[in-house]
Amino acid sequence: WIKVEDLYKIYRMGDTAIHALDGVDLNIDQGEMVCLLGPSGSGKSTLLNLLAGLERPDRGSIEIGGIRIDKLKEADVTRFRSLNVGFVFQSYNLINTLDALENVTLGLTFKGYRSTEREKLAKEILEHVGLGDRLHHKPNQLSGGQQQRVSIARAFAGNPKIIFADEPTGNLDTHTSLEVMDLITQMIRDKNQTLIMVTHDEEMTTNADRLLHMRDGKIERSHTRAAP
Amino acid sequence: WIKVEDLYKIYRMGDTAIHALDGVDLNIDQGEMVCLLGPSGSGKSTLLNLLAGLERPDRGSIEIGGIRIDKLKEADVTRFRSLNVGFVFQSYNLINTLDALENVTLGLTFKGYRSTEREKLAKEILEHVGLGDRLHHKPNQLSGGQQQRVSIARAFAGNPKIIFADEPTGNLDTHTSLEVMDLITQMIRDKNQTLIMVTHDEEMTTNADRLLHMRDGKIERSHTRAAP
Ligand SMILES: Nc1ncnc2c1ncn2[C@@H]1O[C@H](COP(=O)(O)OP(=O)(O)OP(=O)(O)O)[C@@H](O)[C@H]1O
Ligand SMILES: Nc1ncnc2c1ncn2[C@@H]1O[C@H](COP(=O)(O)OP(=O)(O)OP(=O)(O)O)[C@@H](O)[C@H]1O
Ligand SMILES: [Mg+2]
Numbered sequence: 056w057i058k059v060e061d062l063y064k065i066y067r068m069g070d071t072a073i074h075a076l077d078g079v080d081l082n083i084d085q086g087e088m089v090c091l092l093g094p095s096g097s098g099k100s101t102l103l104n105l106l107a108g109l110e111r112p113d114r115g116s117i118e119i120g121g122i123r124i125d126k127l128k129e130a131d132v133t134r135f136r137s138l139n140v141g142f143v144f145q146s147y148n149l150i151n152t153l154d155a156l157e158n159v160t161l162g163l164t165f166k167g168y169r170s171t172e173r174e175k176l177a178k179e180i181l182e183h184v185g186l187g188d189r190l191h192h193k194p195n196q197l198s199g200g201q202q203q204r205v206s207i208a209r210a211f212a213g214n215p216k217i218i219f220a221d222e223p224t225g226n227l228d229t230h231t232s233l234e235v236m237d238l239i240t241q242m243i244r245d246k247n248q249t250l251i252m253v254t255h256d257e258e259m260t261t262n263a264d265r266l267l268h269m270r271d272g273k274i275e276r277s278h279t280r281a282a283p
Numbered sequence: 284w285i286k287v288e289d290l291y292k293i294y295r296m297g298d299t300a301i302h303a304l305d306g307v308d309l310n311i312d313q314g315e316m317v318c319l320l321g322p323s324g325s326g327k328s329t330l331l332n333l334l335a336g337l338e339r340p341d342r343g344s345i346e347i348g349g350i351r352i353d354k355l356k357e358a359d360v361t362r363f364r365s366l367n368v369g370f371v372f373q374s375y376n377l378i379n380t381l382d383a384l385e386n387v388t389l390g391l392t393f394k395g396y397r398s399t400e401r402e403k404l405a406k407e408i409l410e411h412v413g414l415g416d417r418l419h420h421k422p423n424q425l426s427g428g429q430q431q432r433v434s435i436a437r438a439f440a441g442n443p444k445i446i447f448a449d450e451p452t453g454n455l456d457t458h459t460s461l462e463v464m465d466l467i468t469q470m471i472r473d474k475n476q477t478l479i480m481v482t483h484d485e486e487m488t489t490n491a492d493r494l495l496h497m498r499d500g501k502i503e504r505s506h507t508r509a510a511p
């Protein structure tokens with residue numbers, strides 16, 4: 056369903072070329088939960104950004120549900136993303152002038168929900184990540200891990216078909232991380248969403264169907280979890 | 284050497300009051316390595332910010348080396364920090380228009396190093412955190428974990444007496460995290476620096492002299508490691 060072939064992303068700096076992605080092949084089924092691991096700088100965020108159409112590859116192809124993401128015009132990629140993709144960024148990317156509730160309802164606006172419905176859904180998911188008493192705090196009135204949870208809530212609200220999560224528990228203590236992972240797993244399984252999650256914490260990978268290990272811009276190995 | 288008495292930080296929002304710090308008492312010796320743990324939102328970043336004089340308490344006192352940090356004028360706090368404190372921020376706070384090398388040499392400017400010396404020291408410490416081939420990358424040309432390591436290098440360059448590190452390995456894979464922790468420990472012990480480090484990862488606390496656990500704005504318990 057997500058098909059990546061021979062993918063390259065190369066940054067040129069002066070006369071050096073950095074192969075952030077150095078030939079990636081990948082196949083992910085709809086409804087699959089995949090964890091992406093690997094050392095700092097190995098290309099995980101770059102792969103996620105290309106899959107979400109936030110950046111263009113230098114070589115290779117990306118197909119999602121039959122659509123060549125890498126060949127779409129900018130406006131069409133943006134539209135595809137707003138209808139189908141939730142993204143949890145490594146540095147959250149919240150809007151600083153909006154509070155937690157508004158940051159989450161904003162994502163729902165583009166999905167066609169009525170305003171009363173949006174507020175109700177947004178409140179619900181913020182409560183599920185433990186932020187029911189932080190709805191009207193702006194990002195600079197929230198702790199790092201609270202901002203991260205708003206970013207998660209925003210990505211999941213409206214149940215997009217695909218979720219890309221870039222280290223969603225990096226700033227959370229173990230207890231809160233496991234609670235968030237249980238919630239994420241439950242939502243994904245319940246709605247048959249496809250999840251690609253970058254993490255440095257092997258403890259967060261227990262529910263994944265497959266683990267992909269990256270190194271130097273390539274997928275070094277793939278490890279399928281035995282079916283229960 | 285660091286003496287905190289009855290410390291409170293209270294945020295008022297409408298008619299609610301949030302006790303980010305709710306009565307903290309603390310004593311840290313010079314040369315001590317302390318790890319601060321606790322759930323998301325428990326007050327760790329707030330405590331670090333107050334100790335570094337980045338924010339003012341609402342009640343209580345903070346004394347470092349005999350100086351009442353909470354009573355200093357703004358210009359004097361800034362001067363104290365530039366001479367004595369290195370800070371690794373939870374969201375790195377790098378300067379986006381400067382590359383990795385410039386971000387680190389900037390911190391050294393205020394400590395009175397000559398420019399040739401600054402560049403040499405900065406290069407050295409960036410190599411030690413594995414970024415020798417990323418010196419001229421700006422923050423947006425670096426991965427999350429690479430930005431975090433620039434932030435660490437900047438805090439440690441110039442060997443300040445005190446280092447406050449807010450989740451310095453949150454975006455690093457385990458292998459890189461352990462390498463960074465070894466380096467940090469070595470530098471701290473070598474120069475008898477005082478370190479207060481927030482972390483969610485108990486694996487990073489093995490070299491600490493003491494662990495402090497926070498909950499709801501208070502230090503819930505303190506756990507001293509047996510001397511080797
Ligand atoms: N400016 C502010 N206004 C209102 N509340 C605030 C403000 N800044 C912080 N808070 C609240 O104070 C509490 C402590 O925040 P702090 O950033 O110290 O937590 P933390 O322990 O560092 O959490 P994390 O592990 O998620 O980084 C949080 O509940 C947060 O919502
Ligand atoms: N705009 C750019 N220009 C030059 N190099 C870049 C640029 N963006 C990323 N890189 C490099 O590409 C490599 C991969 O970056 P990426 O952000 O994908 O790593 P990552 O696996 O997400 O790392 P981390 O775990 O630290 O977040 C890094 O070595 C980085 O320095
Ligand atoms: Mg990354």
Ligand SMILES: [Mg+2]
Nearest residue numbers: 198199328373
């Ligand atoms: Mg914090």
